[in-house]
Amino acid sequence: MPELPSASADDQPSMARRRFLGATAGAAAISTLLNPATASAATATRTGVPAPADRGRHRPVRFGVNYVPSENWWFSWSDWKRASIAADLDDIASLGMDHIRIMLLWPELQPNATYVRGEQLDRLEELLDLADDRHLDVQVTVLNGAVSGVLFVPPHLIDNGNGKIRNVLTDPVAIEREQWVLGRIAERIGRHRRFMGFDLSNEIHWFAIPLGMTATQAQGDAWHTALFDTCEKVAPGRIHVSGIDHWPWQNNAYWTRHGLATAGTMTANHTWAGWTQVIQRYGSLSTASTHYSEFFIELIKAFHTDLDRKVWIEETGVSTVWMNAADIPSWTERSIRSMADCDHLFGITWWDSHDLNPKLSGYVDLEYDLGLFTNDRKIKPIGRTIRKVIAEFDAHPPAPRVRTTALVLPDDMIPAADYGGFFEPFMKLVAAGTRPAVVLRSRSTDTAYLAARGIERLVTLDQV
Template sequence: MPSAVRFGVNYTPSEGWFHHWLDFDLDSVRADLDSIAALGLDHVRVFPLWPYFQPNRTLIRGRAVDQLVQLVDAAAERGLDVNVDGLQGHLSSFDFLPAWTRTWHRRNLFTDPDVLDGQAAYLRTLAAALADRPNFLGMTLGNEVNQFSAGPHPDPDRATEEEIDRWLTRMLAACEEGAPGRLHLHAEYDATWYQDDQPFTPAQAARHGAVTAVHSWVFNGTAQRHGRTSVPTEHHAAYLVELSKAWAADPRRPVWLQEVGAPAPLVAPEHAAAFTEATVANALDCPDLWGITWWCSHDVSRELADFPGLEYGLGLLTNDRKPKDAARVLARAASEPVPAPTPRTTALVVPADPAVRSACAPGGPVFDAFFRLTADGARPTTVLDTRADDRDHLAARGITEIVTPDQVLPAPHGLQGGTRS
């Protein structure tokens, strides 16, 4: 029996990276998709670059939209479903924002009425163009757009939590208008879960859209603090999956591990396969996991300049479409049946107040307590402090034991015995 968990990859074109939209070559795309399909994966996440598709607020390029449809159709021919990110946004350290939102036309991405009209029209147009394609999964609003809303971005578009809530509601509605009934969602980088002043909150991540998306990168301090083979590093993706469940209104809400990868030098190339195997196995031990989508499909060509060093080698496949050892690990996981994991009955209490969510970040007491429990074999999940006495909520999630960080950690708190060689 095939696994109910979806296995896929974030598609990074082998020729021209995401700039391939400027010189779209369907034959090259088909060859890339052949190399992905050969791994036995079932879906790709694709990234039309926003300024290339909507260079003017009232101009959405028809040819670009047609090329996106051609890509989705080519994926269908190879048995691949497709999720489409809309507002790119930000990819691999580069910002891609249309000129009508920057410099002389500087307008807030999340609050300006004209910008919101343009964004909604763009998302609706992409979704509508794909609405009749059976292999179109749905839209993601954009890639980690929360990075535009606060530091450390050098020029953030500030917004309040309430303004972000309205933005998410409107943009997801635009996707639904374009393609009713598809899997529409939004996705942020882990500052949503870890950074106290982020206006994108954990509650929004866990309650807006069809599924919760988490992006797991261990260069956030996890691997630096604990090392490549530590419990926190190898279980970081699983931690984010389980952390997200504390805020979900639906006790069985699916969680999509939408980005996860093996970043050098913290995970050296010769260790990428082992890291992949451990990360995937631990994520699969999380109930209600929708899928795992690895970052990324193909390496970035060394002919392209100015990327951070780690970005060049994140591909499961080389720039000439040859699979690496990590690709074989993911292919094997995709081909094997995955038993449904048993419920996680021990829940660690986390603060509901987003102003203190740094307690969940690397070095925080929630983070450290979760991995001490994990190292002891407890298979923890999480619950909000405001729900820790809600018997109905706990029963719906199968939780039978509640612990707080101070009950888990020694004083002063620290992660002891939480790593392995």
């Protein structure tokens, strides 16, 4: 595909974010966290840039990183090194980040159905205190049975007679215990000022699939409803999301796309242009590669019924396994700028903070070099690039575009599973200078809806 030319006149950035349809319950919950009573204009510097303590809560687009401890990975929960973790957080804060996403390891946290390890909660609270010292908010990811390609199965889920594992998405007993552990964590940290909220699980489908856990889409949506109801009950007013990647959207599996677009406080997604083979197929600095996350943001927004609802790119990243090291800074900057061009973007949370410790074996090669810092805490070119962009955005906050042109998506089409079907037409428009929104065909005649989104022109697939 050709490189992206200048944007057309009808798609220039708007001067400010639009607000549609008034306040909603989800927006109210976010407001409670992002605008706490302790925040005030007095904390701003003379330049108008908020002080570090509340900087993130004033940003149009928040910036964070998935924290990977440099010394012991997430085995750190059992091999706690406070000084090492504090040094890692110093690195993260030095980039201008305002939040981190962290991973609990489910079997270490909850080895028994009715027991949570006290020292795990102690260390979780200590980590939030360390983050507070560095003005970093913390999103806590809880039911992690799969992290970085490794499976972690809580013993209480395993039948010791036949080895079968309870289905964490459909088994009533398993779900009740999941709700219970969320409550126990909230008792400890739910009121901590650096607690952003719960991420239910890290891509729980990658735990379910290899272990043979099946679920209908109705069951998957019901699981989200049950768990998010619990989150709001035990930790009201926080940001509660479900951390999934492209796979359910592209395979129409485990959850409905409408369910994903309405469950929780906002829609989180993990956009990996390498895992989906986009980088390899189209080229590292191609339009398709550098605008991949933008595509997913606009795709997700087509399924939102609350037009104030936000999208959180909760993971994205790049490895030298997928592209030459020399291309990574440029790819990173272009990707961030294309994401920031989308309205209703909550934030970008990079994967990850530090390269995986090479002393740990058994991970796929690319897991070892995804960091913004080396394993011995030296900043990498990608880290310097992100630091530069954050400083620029703080001085001159990006204004997202009003996307007056929208590409129409047939409701029954599974987008991006067939790249030629929808993904490539989207990218052809981008390459030609039009940055499109996405509209479902079933809503393409709803004039009030189109007007609310600022959409003036519809393009069908046969017109691209």
